[in-house]
Amino acid sequence: MEANRDLQSAIFATETGKQLSEYHIKLLQKQNIRTVEEFVQANKLHKILALSIDTTEEIKREILDLCVRRIKLNSIYKSKPINYSTGIEELDNLLDAIGQPLRPGRVWELVGENDVGKTELLHTLAASFVCKQEDNQQVLFVDTNLDFDSERLDEILREKQLNEEAIDNYLDRINVIKACSAEALLAALKELLQQLESSKGSFSRIKLILIDSLTSCYILYRSNYERNKGRSFLTELTMVIRKLAVEHGIAFIIGNATFGLDEESADDDEEPLCHTGALNPEDFNYLGDYWSSVCTLILSLELAEDSGKENSLRVLKVLKNSCGIEEGSCWLRLTDAGII
CATH class of the missing domain: 1.10.150 (DNA polymerase; domain 1)
Structure with a gap:
């Protein structure tokens, strides 16, 4: 009752x-x-x-x-919350400055154009997280683009001057699953939730989930014909993510791509996933109202102004922060050790 x-x-x-x-x-x-x-x-x-x-x-x-x-x-009102380090000093300083350090239960979104380095940043965060956290805490990397590169991950760890035993240990703590469709992504997260609720399986130590990227799963639901199916998918996905975040203390960083007009479909029946021009929080609603309240922080990874993609310098900007200051940025650089 x-x-x-x-x-x-x-x-x-x-x-x-x-x-x-x-x-x-x-x-x-x-x-x-x-x-x-x-x-x-x-x-x-x-x-x-x-x-x-x-x-x-x-x-x-x-x-x-x-x-x-x-x-x-x-x-x-939660007392003494646990903070996780991202392992990237400039990023941690930015997160502290805007009042939203990485903690259990956070759900963030990382957006940016194709090939700007979002996947590289997620690889770096995966490696840095397992190196910085104690108690053998693990990462789950959900690969929707088939872009996960274990060799690149190994290179990032080796740049940290670690011995072979430590590298093997950290690699073992990064779990990777492939999910190339909305159905596969939902099934994977539901399976994880079921195992955590039944205390079965080896995933109880997963404390960070990286999804690269949600756009790949959702792109087939852009047309007016599939719109309701897309809303249903996002609603169900939201429910699972929130249960994993709130009840099991798992932090999420979810990648999403942005597109220019030249990359958009000209079909009148399709809704654009994004807008061109200057980025602002009001524009970041590519997945509709059913996604707008999910992430408490939206970060945009962009190329340095007036530089080509071969330039290693990147800027990470705060586009939306529902837990603190909504403005801020930090400079990052693409290196052999990942994005630092």
Whole structure:
């Protein structure tokens, strides 16, 4: 009964959910949908409630937004939070300055044009994280672009002047899975969640998940025809990510590509994933409203001004920060030891 009340109060607390009545709640109960999680993950919810797809998806999104606000409030009053080092001094200084150091449960987004170095930065973060953290904490690298390079990772670790035993140990702590579709990505994260909840498997020490990149999984859902399927995917993905982050203390850094007009499809039925020109927080909603509230920090990796891609200098900018200062940047450089 308590679960029923929680779901009912969550629905009626949303602007769109206020349209529902006690009758709709009873319809949900008849389908054994009794918790917020079951409601968000339910398929064909619009048929159960005799509502439009847009209305049911909007209620799901508003419920997730409500959950985020509660999570943020709890995190503010959490005593002595654990901070992780990224292993990149300039980046750690920037994160401290904007009031959002890397911690358990953080969900960040890293955006930038193709070939700017996002994958290289994620490789560097994976290597640096396992080197800096104690207790054999692990990284999960989700490769959606088939770009993961174990040899490059080995090179980055060797540049740290480590011995063979240490390198082998750190490489063992970086788990890699390939997920070239939305379905594969969801399945992989659900499998991890299931193993963590049942205390089975060897993934209990995973504390950082790097996804490279979500754009590759979502790009097939850009058309108007597939839009509702895309919203459903993002809603379900959001729920899984938040459970892993909040309940299991896993930090996420999710890569996403940006595109110029020359890279966009000219099909009128497709929505552009991004905009050209100066980057600003309002423009960073390429995956729609269903993604806008997921990440508390959006960082943009860009080439140094007036430089070609062969130049090693990069600038990392803060585009959105819901936990502190929303402006800031730091300079990074592409080297044999990764991006530092």
